[in-house]
Amino acid sequence: MSNASAPSRKGAKGEGRGLTIFFFLKAIGMALSQIWANKTRSFLTALGIIVGVASVTAVIAALTGLKAKVLSEFESVGAARLYVFPNRPDNVPRAKFPWEKCRLKVSEAQAIMDQCPSIKGISPIVDLPMSVESDTELIDGMTVNGIWPAWHDAVGRKVMRGRPFSQIDIDTARQVALVNEAAVTELKIDTDGNGGLGEHILLGGRRFLVVGVVETTQAKMLGMNSSEAEIFIPFSVAEKLLDGWYFMQFAAIATSPETAEEAKAEVEYVMRRQRGLQPDDPDTFRVAALDQYINQFKSLASGVTAIAGGIVGISLLVGGIGIMNIMLVSVSERTREIGLRKAVGATSAAILLQFLLEAVTLTVLGGIAGLVIGKLMAVSLTYIPGANLEQADVPAWAVILSIVFSAGVGVAFGMFPAYKASRLDPIEALRHE
Amino acid sequence: MSESIIQLRGIAKVYRVGVETIHALRGVDLDIGRNEMVAIMGSSGSGKSTLMNMLGCLDRPTSGEYMLGGRLVSAMKTDELALIRNEEIGFVFQSFELLARQTALENVELPLMYSATAGGFRARRERALSALQRVGLGNRVDHRPNQLSGGQKQRVAIARAILNNPKILMADEPTGNLDSATTAEILALFTRIYREGQTIIIVTHENDVAAHCQRVVRLRDGRILSDLSAEEDFEVSPYVEEARATQRRRAAAEEAAA
Structure with a gap:
């Protein structure tokens, strides 16, 4: 193996620039190993996200169950009814x-x-x-x-x-x-x-x-x-x-x-x-059909959902601050590693993306854990007698929304630490103790 | 000297630390040819670290031109320099700089993570494997750094550096953290890789290390003090001068005592 075999390969060098699927796979793999290596720390960091997602999932599941129950009752009562009131x-x-x-x-x-x-x-x-x-x-x-x-x-x-x-x-x-x-x-x-x-x-x-x-x-x-x-x-x-x-x-x-x-x-x-x-x-009168009541109930339910969403927003914010904190610690602990990565050819954008991916991996894992807990809570809700929650379930949109929100928190709060990492000077970083 | 792979013309580097201005390099002209093994020496503050950073495309000169393989890297942007480092330069550091949680193979593969032209999964893995075999660690592929001796760690780092068949292999005090037996082993490996056609630049303050190179460049106060073949350098080296002066003093002292 010598440089004699190199020219053909070197001819192709510098043609394509940009990050490949290998970069993303490696980055996510490294993020996972980083999280695994700091299990306790990662868990505590993601706790805010886990609790937030779990609670909103349970609330949405309960509301979904209540809504399904009430609507089916309405339907059995019959949507053909009208009432006339003086007004x-x-x-x-x-x-x-x-x-x-x-x-x-x-x-x-x-x-x-x-x-x-x-x-x-x-x-x-x-x-x-x-x-x-x-x-x-x-x-x-x-x-x-x-x-x-x-x-x-x-x-x-x-x-x-x-x-x-x-x-x-x-x-x-x-x-x-x-x-x-x-x-x-x-x-x-x-x-x-x-x-x-x-x-x-x-x-x-x-x-x-x-x-x-x-x-x-x-x-x-x-x-x-x-x-x-x-x-x-x-x-x-x-x-x-x-x-x-x-x-x-x-x-x-x-x-x-x-x-x-x-x-x-x-x-x-x-x-x-x-x-x-x-x-x-x-x-000078009012005609009320049952669908009006259904709509009223629906708007009430979405109101409660919105309030639950707001509460979750706060817990995600708190969780996000935790993520930012731990990512800043991570960047500072791994300064030499960042220096090395830059020395072997990582661009600032690659470092930024890598640390963002790490934050997002952490928050999405937290979101998934929260979903699992929320689902368990939803299942246990169905066993509460007389609570009319037999149909409590986590709808697909709530699953997707939770994951998207968790990822969003990772991006939003991982951005500053990742930016900090990407700006490090490789010479300084490699000299860092 | 065969064709020049590195051409430095009037390279100067000025730092500003607070109100103080530090002239780390004050106009360096240097040519290094393909398949040379060069030692860069100098005391601390001589500018050798700055010169190494410059040669390794980690830093840009305040003035002067740097041509690497026919390309003017001194005028390149940060991201272009990252690409050059990825494809044309291999680094070996004093403290190895291996990622603790990654296996030897994964550590060697690291530069490929940032390459868009390294081919598929198998091609990447095979290239890393063959680099590990070149440094004699084909049987330590799945070991993690904490399962390797200092010499083995540095071999992994060398495998990582030669992975991309770089134009230059830059080693910064590569034996600084190794005992003398392991130092000899690593220097022998460098020599072998050099014989295989690799251009190697070693920054060191150890004369034994420099003695393994064919050419020694000495810096003082940001300028090139001497640029000689290893044999010539040995004759005039301050080390030798110092050693002789010490000998003379000791002899004189002994004489006086007698």
Whole structure:
């Protein structure tokens, strides 16, 4: 082996400059061996990143699980439901739209039923506090709801025993009532073993026949309390018991979830026409579809995600400072090595990149460790009973984002030490003790 | 002397340390031909380290021109100099400068990490292997520096330096950290590599080391004091002068005592 064999190779020298895949492989390999050689130090340094990523991963997993759960519940409840509320518009003179003009009227419910092809059923709902008496019990201020038969469809609560109201009940304002289980228990009307059916109760002193028992609300999972006793009477009866002004809302159901959007538009149109609103008048009512609640929940969830993101940002910042510190120590410890590397031909850019890669390797490893811990936390969340987190899981975007953020922290906080390393003068560096 | 591989013309280097100006080199003209083995000697402060840094393309002169293999390196930018160091110059240092956690082979491969023209994975590995074989360490490939003796470490460093078949092999006090037996071994290795066609420049203050070279350049106060063949140099070397003066003094003292 002598220089005689060299010319052909030397002829090719200096043609290509730039860093090859070998550089990157070597640099990452050396970064890993550096991290491995300083295991404790590397671990402590990456701890900030690990904790940050683990906590955000767990929070995102929990939110994802909660969201999946809630949305599936919403869907089972049915996205075909609409509610109409009176609504006094803001920023208009109070005199122009007094409450009397805004409150809903039974005629409007009827108009919606008659004129909206996408509405399958509608029921006005009014609630009035009344004293309720059974043979043995007296309860004051109990909520009694006036409804139409379509109410069962519109809110999705069937009659479990007995029968719903008939049109005759409504038309002739018969004094019949539906109750829920809680009311049966509280009023102690299940005397003959048929669950309260056929019993009589006194509502505000009037005698009502219990014709059916309504199932407990499905809305339990949304935190709405259904354990309270409820009593329902035909709307026409309730109307008679009320004098003058009362607050009413409508519950309606579209022909299918797909037509819910259309149904909403139809309702708005009919309501405006019923009220004779001019084109530039604001709505004096509000139509709420369930998808609005879904959207509200979604925005709430993303709000929480953003807050979690902010917290993680802080822990990544703290972690990043740790990375910067340890990289500065590393650069100072390895001054001679840097001098040697420059002597054998490393450019400043190569040294910069090499130390950046080392910082990024450290932070990405920390990020991966954090993800693993976060995943374990997510799995353990699913075992918490009653927390509604059975579907808690780390979504793919969170994995990718965590890695990208960790790498970003490595670049951001590794830059200064790497720059410092790249600026070292090889002669000085080799003389360094 | 065959064709000049190194041509220095009026090389000067001025440092400014605080308010003080230090003239490390004050106009050095030097030619070194292909396949020469040259020792650069001088006391500390003579400018020999600065000259070595200059020859090794680690530093640029304040004035003067430096041609290496027909290229004017004194006018090159930092990154161009890095490329020259990578491809044309091999360094051997007094304290070996091996990476502690890397095997002998990985240490030898190090310069290839910064080369874009070293070929594929196998080509790189084979080149490093053959360099290790050239220095007689073909059987210590996977040893780490802490498993090697001082002489073996310096052999690894020499393998790393000759890996790219550099135009010049620069050695800075290569035997400074070695005992005399190992020194002889390493000098023999240098001589062998020189015989194989390598141009070698050794910076040293040891006359024994210089005696292995064919040419000795002595510096004093940033100027070339003498540039002679090793045999001629031995005759006029200050070392010899000093030794003779000491002998004379001792003889005189003995005479006086007698």
